[in-house]
Amino acid sequence: MMVLVTYDVNTETPEGKKRLRRVAKECVNYGQRVQNSVFECLVDPARFAKLKHDLCDIIDEDKDSLRFYYLGKNWKNRVEHFGAKEGYDPEGLLVA
């Protein structure tokens, strides 16, 4: 299933900046960065549970926020893109 992960991490303190970097790093491991704090992750339920758990461990619930949007299996017709930096389709043809 496709899950959209977005986050807002408070970076006023050095610890906040550290958390931001850790969250981003974790997300890169699971999905594709489509915008600065927006990731598209094509994951199976088990892997997603792990991702969710890891991310919740990193953030500070008083200051940061984390949102998951479940786009499911037919995510392709739920996503529209305009402008630069179009991502790849992880289920389509991958040629580099």
Place this chain on the structure above:
Amino acid sequence: MRKLLNTLYVTTPESYLTREGENVIVRVENEERFRIPIHNLEGIVCFGYMGASPHLMRLCSDNNVGLSFLTPSGKFLARVNGRVRGNVLLRRTQYRRADCCDASLEIAKSFIIGKIVNCRTVLGRGARDHGAVIDCDRVRTVDALLIENLLKIEGCDSADTLRGIEGNCAKFYFITLDELILKQKDDFYLIERNRRPPLDNMNALLSFLYTLLAHDVESALETVGLDPYVGFFHTDRPGRASLALDMMEELRPFLADRLALNLVNMKQVSAGDFLKKENGGVILTENGRKAVIGAWQKRKQDTITHPYLNEKISIGLLPYVQAMLMARFLRGDIDGYPPYFMN
């Protein structure tokens, strides 16, 4: 059933594959061109001479992702194997069967029966769909010949006889396949099957598709814990993945030959996508390769109902399913190996 994951094809020369966290990264001249998390991948196929970091190889081996290197023309060079894993008892059974002539002959027969039946289906479908424009009599004569050989398999008692039957059928099948090429007849024809190097466009196209299929079948066999190098029909030879070749026999007509015909008949490839070299060999150009890989990947996404499992699967999983059935047969869970029959 397991989900079919994607395959990453790296076609840019001078690219280098590295790892960052759980990501596969394609770099060209130290600049990042592409990145993807490993869990989205089933395999990585690299065309052209380029490198990969040992760190990335480890990532692939840990995640059971096949990593193969091919020459620009699609000839197989090497594949990276991780630690030997899987079930040692299963592999031992496989070796014992392969050592026993009678047992391997029985399994080899299944492969060849699968192959000939599927060849017949390919020809039969062509005759049915395009009966008006092709020479049906020729197809029918060859079909009768295939049936005749098919009946001989049952009673055949040596591997050499079986090889003879297979060779005969393949020869007639390939020249008849020429009838099913409906468009671009001046550029695509099959007078005979030739390889190393392929001497005309159609042969080059077939060879290229077979290489792609070989990568998939080999990965599939390894996934279920079988040794792709010990075959039942093809004999052992250093560096030859005999079991993968065995298993390809039944899958080729459906997965590769039909796709090749479609590519030509739908004009998705043309004479411009091929290049003749000085030695007479024909290879695909970079654009041609991209077109073929694109069609191949797309085809793998289509779903079929597997006749034996009676379950819906994507075509790309076929090698995996057949490998699984082979493992089950060797373990003694089923009485015979059921080859895949296309419908």
